[in-house]
Amino acid sequence: MSSSVPSKTYRINVPCTSANIGPGFDVCGIALSKSLSLKVTIPTEQPTSSEEATLPKIIYTGLDSDNVPLSPYKNLLTRVALYVLRSHGISTFPSGVLIEAHNEIPFGRGLGSSGAAVIAGVLLGDLLGNLKLDKGRLLDFALMVERHPDNVTAALMGGFIGSYLRELDSKDTLAASIPLSEVLPEFPPDAGPQWGKNPPLPPKGIGHFIRFNWAKEIKAIAVSPRFELPTAKARGVLPDSYVKKDLIFNLQRLAVLTTALGRSPPDPELIFDAMADKIHQPYRASLIPGLPEILANFTPTSHPGLLGICLSGAGPTILALATHNFDSIAGEIERIFGQNGIEVDWSLLEVDERGSTVEEI
DSSP states (O other): OOTTSOEEEEEEEEEEEEEOTTTOTTTEEEEEEEEEEEEEEEESSOOOSTTTSSSOEEEEEETTGGGOOOSTTTSHHHHHHHHHHHTTTOOSOOTTOEEEEEEOSOTTSSSOHHHHHHHHHHHHHHHHTTOOOOHHHHHHHHHHHOOOHHHHHHHHHOSEEEEEEOOOOGGGHHHHHOOHHHHSOSSOTTOSTTTTSSOOOOOTTOEEEEEEOOOTTOEEEEEEESSOOOHHHHHHTSOSOOOHHHHHHHHHHHHHHHHHTTSSSOOHHHHHHHTOOSSSHHHHGGGSTTHHHHHHHOOTTTSTTEEEEEEOTTSSOEEEEESSOHHHHHHHHHHHHHHTTOOEEEEEEOBOSSOOEEEEO
16 A cells, blocks of 8 residues: 555454353353454545555465465455445445454464454454444344354453354344355355345344453463364264253353352362363364363362363363463373374463454554
């Protein structure tokens, strides 16, 4: 963009997330201190030269940047933004927009990379269209793209969140029946100006949520194996139905966990038992070498400072909640993965209470 064109610059920041947190399958999520950030430069006057009157230019840096398509019609960020714009009668992007994205969230590791991209895209569309949508309506648009509310709600709102997607009634049948592949196909066959001209509008109030308290002493250790586990594959191993005792097991623990994680000082024995799960982790163990041993051998007694341990989202990242001894806990998880021939990266993360932000810079 020419320096002679007046412009404004904004920063969009979206935190990564961890979903499920043990028994809270498709219910709970926490926002954590890695992020996807966008620096968005928007001309304040219509560019006059043909070179500047273009589709958005996308520059992408950070983790997995080599795997990101930079065409505005194929990049998830700009596809979601265009969906939001066209849902408000704005058929094209503003001219001359520059989007500089920097990503800290590994793809396909269970830390909400796609959810963060969807939220960033919704916020980008709101910004480019000067729509000034409230957070509830922003969430509606995100849930039209990503139908599981745990990651996107935590990313947008921040903190420790419980959420659900309301049942759509008969008047919303069209919206309820449209899957992601039709709203935003991964590789649109008609990727170009004519794509998605008349998108389905989200009903109002699709998602509902509540923010739980989070004890300030609790940090999150995210240990990420260096391989991707597609969510579709991780969901594919789950059964279509469950026995009653397993459902009761999870419901009992979830009822305790949502309060226990907010109490200070944290109770290690209570939290550890409350983070147990029988709904998704046992079925995904075959996809993640070392997971059964990790879940079986870590306790607050064997590893002081540990509060609980679980899969992050669909995996393969392991999330360990702890108050101290972070290095030794992470090192032991790394050792077990290493015995299974798997290299890992790990980070000590804080809970992000702010959630997603848009600021002029």
